[in-house]
Amino acid sequence: MSGSEFVPLSLTPLLIGVFAAVACALPGNFLLLRRQALIGDAISHVVLPGIVVAFLLTGVIAAGPMMFGAAGAAVVAVVLIELIRRLGRIEPGAAMGVVFTTMFAGGVLLLEQTDTSSVHLDVEHALYGNLESLIWLDATGWASLVDPVALSYLPPELSRMALTLLGVLVFVTLFWRPLKISTFDEGFARTLGIRTNMLGLALVITAAIAAVAAFDAVGSIIVIAMFICPPAAARMMSNRLEGQVGWSVVFAVVSAVLGYVLAGYGPLWLGASDAVSAAGMIATVSGVLLAVAARFGPCRLRSGAPAGV
């Protein structure tokens, strides 16, 4: 395919998908090892009421208030889960289930009660986003990549997602050592003077920021899948955290690229005329990768080290 078609139509969604996938997979590694894998699931459910409330308060669909609303909802959810867990002495899984379903139900109800016919805000959009629509119409080919006029019309989601990825990268690099120690041995981390509670909270907040930014661009289904599937598949490939994080990035990128391509062009190859949901396809590809890793990965078994090491 020529650049004049690829650059405007596919380059930006592809990049956004890759950035979102990596931004979610990085914190996902630590959440997975800390047995908090479902936090991504909870956050992506509670984002909906946050966005609806932000819309009701401001009356506009704009990125800023939406992100604030979503982040606020994520914080409220984390606090509520902790509160219910402590006050009611309920196991964390059930407390999480109570909170995120209720907040999601509240979001759906609010959405139904308000008149959103004039704006683009509905549950389906929140669930599986609209990656395909994030196109860069002002591009004419590869040359546009160095054309400042065309570049200024890039979809804003791209720069936002790139910024988020950068933030996640900075967080993980800066706190690599404390994160690693506190993930594997919290008691030891505390004796070293690492404030594990604060670090855990910071990790969850980083994950929430990544989730909210990715949600805005690609919908919640990719967020959940990317938090869990690439790190889980990577866990089957390596016994070292460095290796696991590296593999998870590879898996996330492969899922995003392959998923997008399969969704956009797969049906055409099969003779159908229309594309299928890219978000769904990316999640599916990540699942296939996980299945392959779980079946053949060198470190898939619980006992740990592969034979001969």
Add this chain to the structure above:
Amino acid sequence: MLFDALLLQLGYNATLVAIGATLLGVSAGITGTFLFLRKRALVSDAVSHATLPGVGIAFLVMVALGGDGRNLAGLLLGSAISAGIGLWCLNWLTRNTRLAEDAAIGAVLSVFFGFGIVILTVIQTLGVGRQAGLEGFLLGSTAGMLWNDALVIAGGGAAALLLIVLMRRPMTMVAFDPEYAAARGISVSRIDMAMMGLVMAVTVVGLKIVGLILIVALLIIPAVTARFWTERSDLVVLLAGVAGGVAAYVGAALSASAPNLPTGPIIVLVSFALFALSLLFAPNRGVLAAVLRHIRFQRQVHLRQGLLAVAQEQLIYEPLTLRLLRRHGLLRADGVPTEKGRARAAKALRDEHRWALVRSDQSHEAAAAMYDGLRDIETVLTADQIREIDNLIGGPKEVSA
């Protein structure tokens, strides 16, 4: 209008929905209890999300065979099969790989849901034109429910209830103590599988009413709610069933009473309201009860310390202690102890001396372990024992005014 709805006076469709929802709520509440006690509440989330590809594929198959793609029984069968596959994947991942259960839940949930979305978009692009009903499975849609649909839901709910009645004893045992159950010759894995089968049944039946995203709430929230009220497993099960049924019934009625009130979310919110009430006001485990318990304890401590201070003629500055002593008529407004106050103070100090002796005596070790600064010594030792101790201390001494 709401009253009419609650009394099933809003017409044929609303009545059908209310009855179906209530049956579903009862069986979901009861099934969810076993899941909750087994600490696997979120497995149901994976199961419910895993139904989506099945719904889509069943639709495609039925259309390909020339039938009506929206046949509810066919769609539910498809959803049951894909939920079963999802469950199998989940179990395989937890058993045969190093992944923890929460990661397996998340993986199954997101991948199956994503694949389901892919199939939904395939159906949309096929231009069959009659697919509108399928999106309803995400959040439930009860408008225009048919007699046949209601029959399927009622039948499914009743079957699930019957299975629960048959299996309640082994399921209770496995939920509380799997090792013991295994020692009694119960196959834990088989009971677990049956439990998951029930979850699947409830999920599939609930797809039409509350939708696959929110069905997990019906399984978790009533069970958690019921747990606040009792420590007995059979009562928890019963109460969860009642809570689920009431929430579903009231929710269905509410949603029928006004426009733009989607059934599924309303049921979940009513359910959460019941949960919040329980969290706050349940006896013993509720927040209010805990606060009251704390206040009572605080008062006991202050009163006791105040009496000891009076007995030793120390000045009391602590406002709560002063207030409590005055309210009990032990202290006059000017801070001078009353007759009764002096007597109580003397008794408190004497008890403290008695306790000191008890705690220094090895032979009273068991009794000394009960000392917490508040317990009356009479509740621990017999009158004879106390008399012996009193002989060691000597006779009562007068407290100067």
